[in-house]
Structure formats: structure tokens, C-alpha cells
Amino acid sequence: MQRSQYAIELTAIALAALAAVAVAETKKEYRFEVQAKSKVSIVNQYGSVSVKPSAGNYVLVNATIYSDKVEVDQSQSGNRIDVQTHLLPGSTVENSRVDYEVQVPSDASVSMESSTGPLHAEKLHGDVEAEGANAAVEIKDMSGSHVHVKTMAGPITLTNIRDGHVEIDSVSGDVTMSSVTGPLVRVSSTSGKILYNGDFGYAGEYRFNSHSGNIEATIPDDASVDVKAQSVRGLVQNDVPLQPKVHTSFLVKQGSSFAGTINKAASSVWLRTFSGRIHLKKR
Amino acid sequence: MTCLEFQRELPEYMEEGGGVELQAHLRTCTACSGLVRSLESIVQEARTLQASEEPSPRVWNSIEIVLRQEKLIREPQREGRHSIIPSLRQRWGIAGWLVPAAAALLVGTGMLLYQQRPAAHRLAGASTPAAPIAAVAAGDVSDQQLLQEVSARAPMMRAAYESNLRDVNDYIRDAQDSVNANPNDEEAQQALMDAYGQKSMIYEMALDRSLP
Numbered sequence: 001m002q003r004s005q006y007a008i009e010l011t012a013i014a015l016a017a018l019a020a021v022a023v024a025e026t027k028k029e030y031r032f033e034v035q036a037k038s039k040v041s042i043v044n045q046y047g048s049v050s051v052k053p054s055a056g057n058y059v060l061v062n063a064t065i066y067s068d069k070v071e072v073d074q075s076q077s078g079n080r081i082d083v084q085t086h087l088l089p090g091s092t093v094e095n096s097r098v099d100y101e102v103q104v105p106s107d108a109s110v111s112m113e114s115s116t117g118p119l120h121a122e123k124l125h126g127d128v129e130a131e132g133a134n135a136a137v138e139i140k141d142m143s144g145s146h147v148h149v150k151t152m153a154g155p156i157t158l159t160n161i162r163d164g165h166v167e168i169d170s171v172s173g174d175v176t177m178s179s180v181t182g183p184l185v186r187v188s189s190t191s192g193k194i195l196y197n198g199d200f201g202y203a204g205e206y207r208f209n210s211h212s213g214n215i216e217a218t219i220p221d222d223a224s225v226d227v228k229a230q231s232v233r234g235l236v237q238n239d240v241p242l243q244p245k246v247h248t249s250f251l252v253k254q255g256s257s258f259a260g261t262i263n264k265a266a267s268s269v270w271l272r273t274f275s276g277r278i279h280l281k282k283r
Numbered sequence: 284m285t286c287l288e289f290q291r292e293l294p295e296y297m298e299e300g301g302g303v304e305l306q307a308h309l310r311t312c313t314a315c316s317g318l319v320r321s322l323e324s325i326v327q328e329a330r331t332l333q334a335s336e337e338p339s340p341r342v343w344n345s346i347e348i349v350l351r352q353e354k355l356i357r358e359p360q361r362e363g364r365h366s367i368i369p370s371l372r373q374r375w376g377i378a379g380w381l382v383p384a385a386a387a388l389l390v391g392t393g394m395l396l397y398q399q400r401p402a403a404h405r406l407a408g409a410s411t412p413a414a415p416i417a418a419v420a421a422g423d424v425s426d427q428q429l430l431q432e433v434s435a436r437a438p439m440m441r442a443a444y445e446s447n448l449r450d451v452n453d454y455i456r457d458a459q460d461s462v463n464a465n466p467n468d469e470e471a472q473q474a475l476m477d478a479y480g481q482k483s484m485i486y487e488m489a490l491d492r493s494l495p
Contacts, residue, residue, distance in 0.1 A: 133488045171447045191450045211454035274457045
């Protein structure tokens with residue numbers, strides 16, 4: 001008798017726990033039909049946003065909502081989709097999380113925000129904007145896209161981004177780039193590191209500047225660059241043989257700056273920091 | 284009266300002139316009197332620019348388009364619907380002025396940097412421009428108020444904002460020193476604009492999106 005009563009109580013507790021989880025976590029799905037070059041905006045307060053290509057001309061949003069203190073507002077105006085997390089009274093940082101998984105046509109322009117992140121986008125051809133104070137941002141396998149990323153402290157990782165404008169601003173988040181090339185690649189940081197591994201493409205302009213963050217670029221032997229590097233108060237180190245330039249826009253000073261060309265100098269690379277270190281390495 | 288108290292009364296002083304206490308502080312404090320002189324020169328310069336370089340209506344239209352694209356201005360909300368993105372004033376109350384103040388700080392610094400290029404040749408032996416230093420001083424007050432708002436809204440994020448603001452202010456100071464040492468160095472000027480751009484980004488993130 002006692003044993004069966006114990007079993008009943010355990011079962012009741014388990015059912016209550018399941019019910020609590022079921023109430024706490026709700027999944028919602030929204031589907032929108034769109035034309036070519038649609039615009040999709042996801043504004044999240046806390047939680048992840050992940051964007052991948054869809055199989056057709058539609059936008060599919062899967063939202064996982066973790067409490068009843070937050071809801072998802074969504075709307076479509078022609079070819080523009082807006083999805084926003086709406087905080088309700090009683091919401092806090094802890095109970096306001098929503099995770100989004102989004103599929104968009106590969107030519108869609110995407111804008112995503114979340115203060116905590118992470119933010120992820122891959123395999124798209126349209127423009128991508130990602131913003132979040134502490135969000136880790138990962139963007140990969142993009143071509144022909146303009147990529148704009150802003151974080152305060154969130155780290156940023158870009159992989160295999162080609163043939164587009166890339167503009168990165170982060171105050172203290174480290175920026176890591178692998179195989180990132182395009183007509184313009186600009187990275188600004190205050191104290192975060194800037195790490196680049198790639199060949200700087202052809203006929204592009206690359207500009208990495210920081211205040212105190214170190215800048216490190218690793219290039220292959222066949223890279224074709226016109227490179228300038230300057231650290232106002234830090235040290236610079238160059239492991240790559242350079243053809244010296246006849247004229248430079250600044251006074252080249254051993255240990256503080258260097259300038260020169262490699263192969264046909266197809267791309268222009270400008271590395272500048274106030275007190276960080278700069279290191280140009282051979283792969 | 285302390286300098287902090289004086290700076291709190293500064294808007295009233297600039298508009299209406301100050302009381303006895305404010306005047307007395309100005310007579311004895313070189314930092315605050317320098318700040319007032321710099322702000323008065325900014326106001327004077329702004330008047331001459333307005334008269335001579337009023338942009339065409341097309342420029343304002345273009346600015347409006349960009350601001351709408353950046354979601355910095357929006358259509359008015361329909362009645363009876365919760366405002367998803369409240370206005371700065373509704374959301375931040377009296378601190379809602381921090382965003383336009385930060386924007387004015389950036390625009391003012393940019394204008395002064397632009398003006399300094401041709402002026403540097405005429406003003407031989409001129410001392411360090413006071414207005415950008417005044418802009419940094421005014422910015423310190425804004426930083427403290429921003430951090431107070433962050434503390435009130437999301438206390439766990441205050442440390443991160445404080446640390447990043449400190450780093451960016453160091454950046455601004457170093458960049459300003461470079462510009463002062465080499466007023467015609469375009470790279471130094473660009474670095475200063477980049478530094479202020481980073482600060483503007485922190486303000487935008489704190490006030491517009493990241494906090495409940």
C-alpha cells in the first residue's frame with residue numbers, strides 16, 4: 001500500500017515537472033511566401049538566431065520560446081518580413097530567451113540582432129547584417145554578399161566569405177577571418193584581436209585597425225599584396241620577404257612599421273594599431 | 284560648488300546665464316571656464332555654418348531614408364497596440380537625451396576636425412584645440428549617466444559596458460593626441476573618427492536594443 005502510494009506520488013511529481021517544461025518551452029513556426037531579393041529582419045533580445053538557405057521562395061521561422069513572459073511578433077509587408085521578440089511585463093534577462101532558426105531564400109537580405117546571441121548565417125548571397133553587444137557571431141560560406149557585423153564584446157568568426165564588402169566593428173571581441181576576400185574588407189577594433197588567415201584575394205582593399213588589440217595576418221607564398229603596417233607604440237614583426245616601396249605615406253621605422261610588396265601587389269593591405277602588436281606571418 | 288555640480292547646471296547656464304554660485308565657480312575653476320569658452324565657440328561656429336551651408340532638401344530626404352533603413356526612425360504606432368520598439372523618451376525617460384547628445388558630440392567633433400584642416404595653416408602657433416577636449420569632458424558625464432541607466436535596466440551588463448567604455452575612451456584620447464601632434468595627418472584623423480564611431484556603437488547598443 002505504502003509502495004503504491006509512493007509510486008503514485010512520484011508519478012504525479014514527474015507529470016508536474018513535464019507540464020512545467022511544456023509550459024516553459026513553446027515552439028512556433030511561421031512561413032512566408034516571398035519573391036526574389038526579399039528582406040528579412042529578426043530582432044531578438046536574448047537568445048540565438050541561426051539563418052540558413054531555404055529550398056524555395058519562402059521564409060520559414062522556427063521560434064523556441066522559453067517562458068510566457070515573452071512573445072514573438074511577426075509581420076509581412078510585400079517582400080519584407082519582420083520578426084521581433086516582444087518582452088511582456090515581468091520579463092527579465094533570465095526568462096526572456098527565444099531561439100530562432102530561420103530559412104530564407106539564398107538571395108534574401110538578412111538583418112539579425114540579439115544582445116546575447118549567438119548569431120549564425122551561412123550559404124547566402126544576399127546582404128547580411130548581424131549585431132549584438134555580447135553575441136558571438138559566426139558567418140560562413142557566403143559569396144557576393146555585403147557582410148556587416150557589430151558587437152561590443154562578442155567574438156566574430158568569418159569563414160570563406162568571397163566577393164563582397166565586409167565591414168566589422170567590435171570594441172573588445174576578437175575577430176577571426178579565414179579565407180575572407182573581397183573588394184573591401186574593413187575591420188575596426190579597440191582592444192579585440194584581429195586574426196586573418198588567407199591570401200587577401202585580388203584587387204581588394206583590406207584595412208585592419210585597432211587601438212590596443214594585436215593584429216596577426218598569415219598569408220601563403222602566392223599572396224599578391226601591397227602591405228603597410230604601423231604600430232604607434234607597439235611592435236611590428238614581419239616574417240615575409242617584401243619588395244621595398246619607393247615611396248610610403250609614413251616614415252618606415254624598424255620595429256614600428258614596415259611597407260612593401262609581394263608578387264604583383266594586387267591587393268592593398270593596411271594594418272594599423274596604436275599599442276597592439278602586428279605580425280605578418282608566412283603560412 | 285564642485286565641477287560635477289557645475290556641469291549638471293551647464294545647460295541652464297548656456298541658455299540663461301548662471302546664478303551667483305555658477306559665476307563664482309567659473310571665476311575660480313580653469314577647467315570649467317575653459318569648457319564654457321569651448322562650448323561658446325562651438326555655438327558661434329555652428330551659427331555661421333548654418334547661414335552659409337544649409338543643405339538642400341534632397342540631402343535631408345536622403346538622411347531620412349537612411350535613418351529609416353537603420354530603424355532609427357519609425358512610423359507612429361497604431362493605437363491599442365503595444366509598442367514593440369518604444370521611443371527613446373518612453374523607454375528611457377529623462378535619459379532619452381543621451382542618444383542625441385552622443386550624436387551631437389560626434390557631429391561636433393567631426394565638424395571641428397573638418398574645419399581644422401584649412402585653419403591649421405592660418406593659426407600658426409595655435410594651442411591645442413579646446414573644443415575636442417571639451418567634447419571629451421562632456422562625454423565623461425554622458426558615460427556616467429549611460430552606466431547608471433545600464434545598471435538600472437540590466438545590472439549584470441554594467442561591468443562589460445564600463446570596461447568597454449574605458450577602452451574606447453583610451454582610444455579616443457590616444458587618437459586625439461595623434462591629431463593634435465599632426466593636425467594634417469589624415470590617418471590620425473581617420474583613427475579619431477573610428478574611435479568615436481566605436482563609442483557611438485556602444486551607446487547605440489546600450490540605449491536602443493540590448494536592454495529590456
